[in-house]
Amino acid sequence: MRTVRAYSPSPSPVEDYGSDADEQEWTVSGVVGESVDGFGQHRYVVKWGDNWRRQDGSNTTWEKPGTEGLQHFFERWDKQQRAKRMAKAQRSPEIEVGVASHHMLHEDRTIELARGYEELKKLYLPNGMDPRQPIDFDGMRKKVPGRASPPLPQHVVDARALLAQRKASQRSNAGSGPRTRTPASSSASSSSRSPSPVQGRRPVRPLPRRAGVRRAVSSAAPDSEEEPAGGSASRAARSGQRRQFKRRKSLEFKWARALQGAKSVTFVNEVNYEEVPSLVENFKYLERGYVRAPDVPSNAEVADCLVSCECDDRCDDAAECGCQGPSELVNSSGERIFAYTQRGLFNFALLPGMEAIECNDSCSCDETCPNRVAQRPRDVPIEVFRTRNCGWGARATVALPPGKVLGIYTGLLIRREEADTYQGERKSYIFDLDVHEGADDDDETDKYSVDGHAHGNWTRFVNHSCEPNLRVYPVVWDTIPELNQPYLAFVAMKNIPPRTELTIDYDPKAAEEARRSKGKHRQRTPEGARHCMCGSANCRGWVRV
Template identity: 30%
Template sequence: MERGSDPSSSSIDKTKVLDVKPLRSLAPVFPTAPPHPSGSFPFFPFGPQASHGVNQNTPTSGAIPAPIRSYRRPDGEGLNEGLPVKPKRARKSKSSEKKPKKKSQDPGSDLSSLFGISLAQKEDGDGEVVNVVLIAFDAIRRRLSQLEDAKELSTGLIKRADLKSGNILMTKGIRTNMRKRIGAVPGIEIGDIFFFRMELCVVGLHAPSMGGIDYMTPRGESEEEPQAVSIVSSGGYDDDVDDSDVLIYTGQGGNSNKKDKEVADQKLERGNLALEVSSRRHNEVRVIRGMRDAANPSLKVYVYDGLYKIQESWRERGKSGGGVFKYKLVRMPGQHSAFAVWKSVQKWKEGNPSRNGFILADLSSGAEKFPISLVNDVDYEKGPAHFTYSQSLKHPKSFSLVQTSSTCNCHSACVPGDLNCSCIRRNEGDFPYTGNGILVSRRPLVHECGPACKCFPNCKNRASQTGLKFQMEVFKTNNRGWGLRTLDPIRAGTFVCEYAGEVIDRSKINQNGEGDEYVFDTTRNYSSFKWNYEPRLLEEVSSNDSSEDHTIPSLIISAKKVGNVARFMNHSCTPNVFWQPVLYEENNQSFLHIAFFALRHVPPMTELTYDYGVSRSVHTGSSSTPKGQKKCLCGSSKCRGSFG
């Protein structure tokens, strides 16, 4: 790997190397904790799900969808029946603007028990708690985005659902790793990715929601000097230079004054001082790198790149003309690759042929918008058994829905909050996706617009019909045959792919269990998990809370002869992908499809897995693995031992 240019070159004034004592010790001020959103209760066959005013009738019942659910809006303006309500104007008061009222710290406002987070886990978490907090954060963020898109919620001056979601979580005590520390953070792995800075805050990886340097003053120190615990390198300064193992980090402050455009020198205080102290003490510093999101270049993805040590520090004249502090951080050896993986993937995506085990450039033969590469660096097998690549279902199963209008009359695109749109009404008045195509919550059925609708093909309510959104590859695993992994970062709730294949009858599945490796069956028993938002965190009241179980129509798909990338997804007892039934109309008939969505954020080069479930006809044999099931090799700490 190439190294960055050594800052100790002759161009640097070594007489200005930082080795000065502060005039006074600076005690850092840390933000208070925000609240956390809850996951929702999944529906059958995933497990119990909080009834969200969902239609209790199955698609085959011929019933008209249930009325649009009532809820109390998060801004506390009373109940509504799903209709867009114009928010009341807040009365402007100079006194209230100058002296905002502080919210009472009511002990009852702590809702961490809803998520099983103990007091000890708030201080020091683990992987499970971190996952719960992150899922809860994104669940509330998606719901707030949904309400904002429908003009049912106004967040005032802050129109960012991520900031509001983080504030709710911290206020309600739904967070972890509140105890500041130097070094690794429990439950966070090198390579983990985050799409919002507030996510770093609620899991204790990096406390400032905007500042690039996080620091602390350890208790009991004879000299109360701030020490750096983490930095976020997101390219905010034009002086930053980095490679896989070395990061040249520019200190904070010294930005030009917008009025007179004068440039100020950076000062040796706060974060800059903390980095200098950490350099002198050889402390470990957590490094989070920010990169542009390929799917949305206006946004960034943050990857935790592990622990670094500050090897050298100095002061120089920046490109903007002001004096800046520079810190050379070197990655500690023996850690898993993270940022280096991103750089390698970028080369592969650009067509770099020098890659071990590369077999085929595009398994789909041009059927997908992105090529599906085939790679085997494990053994000499040249590829999976022959099959016909298809993007959609063959012989789909139709369902009749008795309703006044089965297609929408929207002339351009369906608009969130428009209850004149029949497709939105079938989703109980909620647009199922956010403005950037993220699924808001799991439902018994998601009703999408179909080819018969008058809206444009790029309507946001066709998220599962637009093909792959990420570049993927089929690869050979060490012990589970062929698998599927992503080359791009995937955000939680994003559509991954459809399960394509032939819709078959149950009688066509071999009785001895052989040949069903590529069979998807909606009637299997699936493990429950929470993914949707907790209404109580938003002070919403559901109008339908009688039953949490919902019946999913029977659908069996075989991808053995015909299929797409979904046929290569392996089973895991703790998957990162889940399936969602989607219904839309084609040729005057409604067809059921199985769409896969990301359960949580998925880093590049991560295998995509989902829960295969357990057949209801499984018989228990004398061996440890029940008869009719396969031994599970997912390696999860919660592995149940078998599946199928």
């Protein structure tokens, strides 16, 4: 075997800054690039001002993290680049693999950083799984096959001896300075890379009225069988698992392309082999907004009726915010207020018959305005997971505080008269937009519903509970309340730990009736209601269809 030394960076040349360098003030234009070497160490390309240039006209230098006076430039650069890479990863899970012919071997990590591999891994690889082999460019001598394999000369130390020496050195020098990671094994595979107060003008019905219950509420899916064991059945199961895994990753990638800047949606099943939920053919993921049926008027028709504000950057006072003119939301003193806190959390002040009115595209405030919440891209990663008793459900991977808005229910916007004709599974994904409707309303002319059967997002998997941890509220920002086409936003009602199933009450009107009749008489099961399997302490025992 012959030996070669792995890449080791050369020291930067000594710069001539002039004899009075210590007395000058050096201006910095900013960071314009970065590099990661084989050791994982970062260096930044700093561009200096016009008071220093080399003879060749260049004025950039390589600087290490921690350099005095430059650290805030490095931190700003890192923040900007991470945001760009994450935005790219959220737009698409695709990544270029391989190294171009003009790239040097030691540029691998820089290329990987620029392509946003770490951001893709966070979004799309569960539990930090990483298919790559580690890169081992730590300065150790590597063994490569040669034409002849003479014994190593005495002055060459092989990898095992070098590892032992370094470990001994680290033990003897513990606490005397910064420690370095022990190099990985020097086998040939270690250096390879794998691809990789007014309650409304009239009586109203509490929102939402979920027109049905998914099949999963009343019974487990028929494919929740025990895992096959042994022989050909086991091999067939493993083959099926591989096919299902491909289906899951394929669907995750497809949905990722439609996220519109939102955090990831992934699938988890620890119950059976069903890797993805059953979806209608050609199901279209719709993170935000509606697809309108041909006979449903567009909100563009009322764009000229939108009122806007002229606040500076952020809206702090609802009484001074022009777009809050149509709002009926006031505090106990009768003063107009926003539906959100200054931290962007829902304040639960909306009364039945009211919508939250957010700032719109015609407003002068920017995207950081605390009155722009439900319209922002979702910043909470979601897992669609297989429950043991209620089919597929949804949960957040992070803790949620009360008032945290998670997203909106999306789908095909249709007229109510059409929605009322639906039966079976199709009916179970209908949400009525009934915020301004009263119990005595019979006119169906301007009533609408959202059908999440063939178009929708992760909210279509949120299951029912008689003691839910989410609430649904109506909100508008690109239309006027009078059009009766609000969005339905999902908001946390209490502190929700990570990976706790998210639930709503499909029939909040029944919940109100149950509270009023508590201790008086037992509620009868309505005709057509289904058995409820939420398991909560105060379960009503049924869910109205």
